Amino acid sequence: MPNNVIEVRQITKVFKDGTKALDDVSLDIVKNQVTVIIGPSGSGKSTLLRTLNLLEIPSSGQVFFEGTDLTSKGLDMNKHREKMGMVFQGFYLFPHLSVLDNLTVAPITVKKESPETAINRAKILLKQVGLSEKEQSYPNQLSGGQKQRIAIARALCMEPDVMLFDEPTSALDPEMIGEVLNVMRSLANQGMTMVVVTHEMGFAKEFGDHIVVMDQGKIIEEGTPEIIFNTPKNKRTQEFLRRVIEKA
Amino acid sequence: MNFSFLLDPYYQSLLLQGLFVTLVLALLAVFIGTLLALGLAIVRMSSFKPLKFIVVAYVEIIRGTPIVVQLIIMYSLLRLPVMLINNFDISPFIPGMFTLFINSSAYMSEVVRAGVASVDKGQSEAGRSLGLTQGQTFRKIILPQAIKNILPALGNEFVTLIKETSVLMYSGVAELTYQASMIKSETYSFMESYLVAAVLYFALTFPTSKLMAYLERRMKKADAK
Numbered sequence A: 001m002p003n004n005v006i007e008v009r010q011i012t013k014v015f016k017d018g019t020k021a022l023d024d025v026s027l028d029i030v031k032n033q034v035t036v037i038i039g040p041s042g043s044g045k046s047t048l049l050r051t052l053n054l055l056e057i058p059s060s061g062q063v064f065f066e067g068t069d070l071t072s073k074g075l076d077m078n079k080h081r082e083k084m085g086m087v088f089q090g091f092y093l094f095p096h097l098s099v100l101d102n103l104t105v106a107p108i109t110v111k112k113e114s115p116e117t118a119i120n121r122a123k124i125l126l127k128q129v130g131l132s133e134k135e136q137s138y139p140n141q142l143s144g145g146q147k148q149r150i151a152i153a154r155a156l157c158m159e160p161d162v163m164l165f166d167e168p169t170s171a172l173d174p175e176m177i178g179e180v181l182n183v184m185r186s187l188a189n190q191g192m193t194m195v196v197v198t199h200e201m202g203f204a205k206e207f208g209d210h211i212v213v214m215d216q217g218k219i220i221e222e223g224t225p226e227i228i229f230n231t232p233k234n235k236r237t238q239e240f241l242r243r244v245i246e247k248a
Numbered sequence B: 001m002n003f004s005f006l007l008d009p010y011y012q013s014l015l016l017q018g019l020f021v022t023l024v025l026a027l028l029a030v031f032i033g034t035l036l037a038l039g040l041a042i043v044r045m046s047s048f049k050p051l052k053f054i055v056v057a058y059v060e061i062i063r064g065t066p067i068v069v070q071l072i073i074m075y076s077l078l079r080l081p082v083m084l085i086n087n088f089d090i091s092p093f094i095p096g097m098f099t100l101f102i103n104s105s106a107y108m109s110e111v112v113r114a115g116v117a118s119v120d121k122g123q124s125e126a127g128r129s130l131g132l133t134q135g136q137t138f139r140k141i142i143l144p145q146a147i148k149n150i151l152p153a154l155g156n157e158f159v160t161l162i163k164e165t166s167v168l169m170y171s172g173v174a175e176l177t178y179q180a181s182m183i184k185s186e187t188y189s190f191m192e193s194y195l196v197a198a199v200l201y202f203a204l205t206f207p208t209s210k211l212m213a214y215l216e217r218r219m220k221k222a223d224a225k
């Protein structure tokens, strides 16, 4: 229990239009591990990730974050979201703010940090993602890979306990994928707890501690990369991996 | 045609005063109307159904009825006591101003709503995922981006309001049309006085439209960079 940062218990998500995106899903996110969620398009990977910080509210079931039930009524969700960083496929940097302001707006507004404190940390993080020289730039002056690295730094500025990634490299030109994966790698090496939805099987094999395979709103198989990639038991996992490898 | 009143300093000052009052009214109406519209748009985007319904009804009714009719109704609803400012009774102006603000708020609320809706949903999710509350996300992330979409429409609304202030002549507010009617009844230059008023209105609205179009183009260019 103390080693699980997040515990998902039997969540189901039915959208307004009747689509059942998650069907009785339970999952543990273990501290300091990289959990990678894979599966075919439409299988519910994004929906599952988004229920972890309640951007999507489960229709039933519970999500525990550091022991607190996030689905309980009257809970101040914002306090918990602070501690969960999220990185989106579409970056979503704030276009009206400079890079530095993108990084400091949340610490200053939410944590009431002094601008100096926030700026200092922002500069350290910009250095970590290799973009110190861009602090005065605006998002529309950055390449896709740079935007995503800034987005990661922005999430890290809140000093989260866990980082959620939803296909962080899918919107990038191939030559820019590497720079983003490098940043994620160094995060993993620092022991950050990460949940990553990705099509990058290379990253999953190399850095995943735990692989979760989804299909049709269910987790159909989970285990270490060795087991999932070398000796998958589930037929649909085998099929999915065959298709992915054929494509690559 | 007799435009000789144009040379008379007395009539000149009437016209200038009218122009000034019109401009001030239109500016006030845009400003207060937009502030009200912001409130209306927020309520309309909220999830509280009964309030939402009231706002929608308000906006539809205001947009679906003529401003002159609204003014007359407002005038008979608001029977105000004499209110002196500098020995000058302002009570007749208040229903007119109200009508103008209400009218402008209804039109602007649609504009504000569309401007907010045009901001990518991912922006608010990014804000929320950082721990910002809904209100903080709206103020710091969504609104600044929405304003860019709202600004051009704000200019259009200003132009519209410059013209609509003319209904206030019915309630005795000394705006431009009112002054033109004063000049007409004193000089008997019927067409001429209104022609002058028309030219003055146009002198306000045309440059404003052009300026807005220019600003919009410049903003688009800055975006494309």
Ligand SMILES: Nc1ncnc2c1ncn2[C@@H]1O[C@H](COP(=O)(O)OP(=O)(O)OP(=O)(O)O)[C@@H](O)[C@H]1O
Pocket: A015, A016, A017, A019, A020, A021, A039, A040, A041, A042, A043, A044, A045, A046, A047, A048
């Ligand atoms: N807001 C929504 N409203 C209705 N249906 C939705 C919504 N979001 C997702 N869905 C549906 O839920 C299912 C799961 O979607 P989800 O985005 O979680 O899949 P995914 O595994 O992330 O797919 P992809 O690999 O294409 O990103 C899909 O059938 C999708 O169409």
Ligand SMILES: [Mg+2]
Pocket: A045, A046, A047, A167
């Ligand atoms: Mg997805």
